[in-house]
Amino acid sequence: GQQVMQIPQYQHVQEGEDFTTYCNSSTTLSNIQWYKQRPGGHPVFLIQLVKSGEVKKQKRLTFQFGEAKKNSSLHITATQTTDVGTYFCALPGAGSYQLTFGKGTKLSVIP
Amino acid sequence: GAGVSQSPSNKVTEKGKDVELRCDPISGHTALYWYRQSLGQGLEFLIYFQGNSAPDKSGLPSDRFSAERTGGSVSTLTIQRTQQEDSAVYLCASSRTGGEGNTIYFGEGSWLTVV
Numbered sequence: 001g002q003q004v005m006q007i008p009q010y011q012h013v014q015e016g017e018d019f020t021t022y023c024n025s026s027t028t029l030s031n032i033q034w035y036k037q038r039p040g041g042h043p044v045f046l047i048q049l050v051k052s053g054e055v056k057k058q059k060r061l062t063f064q065f066g067e068a069k070k071n072s073s074l075h076i077t078a079t080q081t082t083d084v085g086t087y088f089c090a091l092p093g094a095g096s097y098q099l100t101f102g103k104g105t106k107l108s109v110i111p
Numbered sequence: 112g113a114g115v116s117q118s119p120s121n122k123v124t125e126k127g128k129d130v131e132l133r134c135d136p137i138s139g140h141t142a143l144y145w146y147r148q149s150l151g152q153g154l155e156f157l158i159y160f161q162g163n164s165a166p167d168k169s170g171l172p173s174d175r176f177s178a179e180r181t182g183g184s185v186s187t188l189t190i191q192r193t194q195q196e197d198s199a200v201y202l203c204a205s206s207r208t209g210g211e212g213n214t215i216y217f218g219e220g221s222w223l224t225v226v
Contacts, residue, residue, distance in 0.1 A: 033214070041219075042202060042217040042218060042219050042220055043154065043202070043217050044217070045214045045215070045216070048214065088153065088154065093156070098144060098156050098159045098167060098170070099144075099156070099215060100156065101146075101153050101154040101156075102153065103152070103153040104153050106151075
């Protein structure tokens with residue numbers, strides 16, 4: 001079945017430092033999505049990447065899709081306390097299009 | 112409605128009792144998903160409905176779990192003879208068509224505690 005590894009599991013940064021989370025798949029992907037879950041909240045869609053080598057930016061967030069379409073990263077520049085939460089990558093599942101989520105990276109930002 | 116609506120938001124039940132969790136997807140969305148998230152853990156896929164097709168039940172952890180979707184809209188997830196390990200947040204989500212690459216929108220979740 002679909003295997004996805006997301007690292008690191010936890011990341012503590014000082015406010016203003018950068019942060020990166022990585023997602024690696026055992027198979028080539030047609031696309032990958034990223035979600036953010038605030039503490040006590042529900043996952044919220046951030047972005048979808050489709051093309052090989054694609055890079056997309058949302059303000060301080062930069063998303064990359066690997067050339068081989070097997071890995072992806074989310075980079076946050078100059079973290080703020082509002083960035084606190086868990087970031088999940090999500091891969092299309094087999095057959096019925098259900099999403100398989102990584103275990104997430106929990107980001108803590110120390111003010 | 113404007114978003115995915117779930118009820119109850121919180122449920123405390125005694126071990127062995129049955130519970131029903133309800134999900135009202137975004138209007139017009141044909142795909143509906145149930146996920147489970149244990150405390151501090153990732154999201155575990157449970158079941159997927161798409162239109163009138165047979166649901167994908169491959170994620171249901173045991174035969175105590177079942178779900179139905181009536182009229183292609185509202186869905187109910189039923190857990191029979193609840194166990195303490197069933198304690199988790201049950202998240203419902205919907206998407207426009209369920210095709211690959213579709214964004215899914217989550218509800219606030221139903222927090223289930225089995226005591």
